[in-house]
Amino acid sequence: MKLTAGMIGLPNAGKSTLFNALVQTHKAATAPYPFCTIQPNVGTIFVPDQRIIRLAQIIGSETVHPPALEVVDLAGLVQGASRGEGLGNQFLGRIREVDALLHVVRAFPNPDVPHPMGEVDPLRDVQVVETELVLADLELVDRRLERLRKGTPPGGSKDPRLRWEYELLGRVRAHLNRGLPARQLEGSDEQKDFLLGIGLLTMKPQVYCCNVEEKDLPAGSPLTKPLEAFARGRGEGCVILCAKLEEELVMLEAREAREYLEALGLEARGIHQLLQELYRTLGLKTFYTANEKEARAWPFLPGTTAWQAAGRIHSDFQRGFIACECISWKELDSCGSLSRARELGKIRLEGRDYLVADGDILYIRFHV
Ligand SMILES: Nc1nc2c(ncn2[C@@H]2O[C@H](COP(=O)(O)OP(=O)(O)O)[C@@H](O)[C@H]2O)c(=O)[nH]1
Ligand SMILES: [Mg+2]
DSSP states (O other), X not given: OOOEEEEEOSTXXXXXXXXXXXXXXXXXXXXXXXXXXXXXXXXXXXXXXXXXXXXXXXXXXXXXXXXXXXXXXXXXXXXXXXXXXXXXXXXXXXXHXXXXXXEEEEXXXXXXXXXXXXSOOHHHHHHHHHHHHHHHHHHHHHHHHHHHHHTOOXXXXXXXXXXXXXXXXXXXXXXXXXXXXXXXXXXXXXHHHHHHHTTOGGGSOEEEEEEOOGGGTTTOOTTTHHHHHHHHHHTOOEEEEOHHHHHHHTTSXXXXXXXXXXXXXXXXXXXXXXXXXXXXXXXXXXXXXXXXXXXXXXXXXXXXXXXXXXXXXXXXXXXXXXXXXXXXXXXXXXXXXXXXXXXXXXXXXXXXXXXXOTTEEEEEEEOO
16 A cells, blocks of 8 residues: 555646656656646655665665655646536546645746746645635535435434534534635544545645746745745645756756756755655654565554554565564664674564554564
């Protein structure tokens, strides 16, 4: 199971350009026409991770597999999508399937690329897209409330679970009606899980990605400030990058790319920051497995047990799970080798209910 980020934004925001940079291919066609992207493009993206490089060194692994996420380049959203405009409903259905949203926002002025709303205004664009998502969510909430009402006897339901749902949906409805995304509503974890589970689009964690002209790196421009302030106010991530530059960088050798970045006075690729922000927004942690053949990083959500982790690695590991040998990356790094760590008694033996921690290196003992 890979976690998936879906790219949303108005047509010509630079989604396909950024997608190409992220998956390091030229799979998605880019062009200055709305609806150039019709079939969603799916690709794998790797999150930069220093720990796995050191881990592979210590163990002597032949190959290295950094944490991987899946990214989907969705068709552009236009005003009226919730009423079926553009590729409307089909598009909104695709968003329901992803775990997080990468909201690409145009902040490059280039007059050769038409803007669907006439002029470049990042905050307004975000609000246009958000309004469509809010309207789609309102429709979904109304349908559910209608169903609940139909099944309810006069005087109200006696079932506490239905009353709970009814009350929660009523609160969400009022919140959405004020134009606000469902994820900004206060609530318990149980309520949040429920709202995610029924497929509310505005519940999905979101990272804003401001696509600027190269000259506006790394700090952004007067155009990006209102959106940055808006994201900050909500406690959401907003990354400034230039999709075109990112796309050029992936075509260069690593050394050339570094020199190019240095010449521009930049410390790192924008997509690295974007991926880290995405990881943080999803609340992801990483565990590792490593042998002579390969070192592999596994993104996971907090609350994952050793038994569940075993199942991620191989179904046999889970079926025949006996125990799990475990050492933190930090301990292994300071011991310098697995044998040394064993001598020092740093390798713990954990049972199936052990809660995996960020940076754990796991060796599953199993018998089938
Ligand atoms: N000047 C400039 N043009 C860009 C940038 N990113 C994308 N474009 C151009 O904008 C047009 C639309 O980009 P595309 O990635 O297809 O947008 P999408 O509709 O959101 O998928 C293409 O002609 C791109 O070359 C950028 O950062 N700067
Ligand atoms: Mg596109």
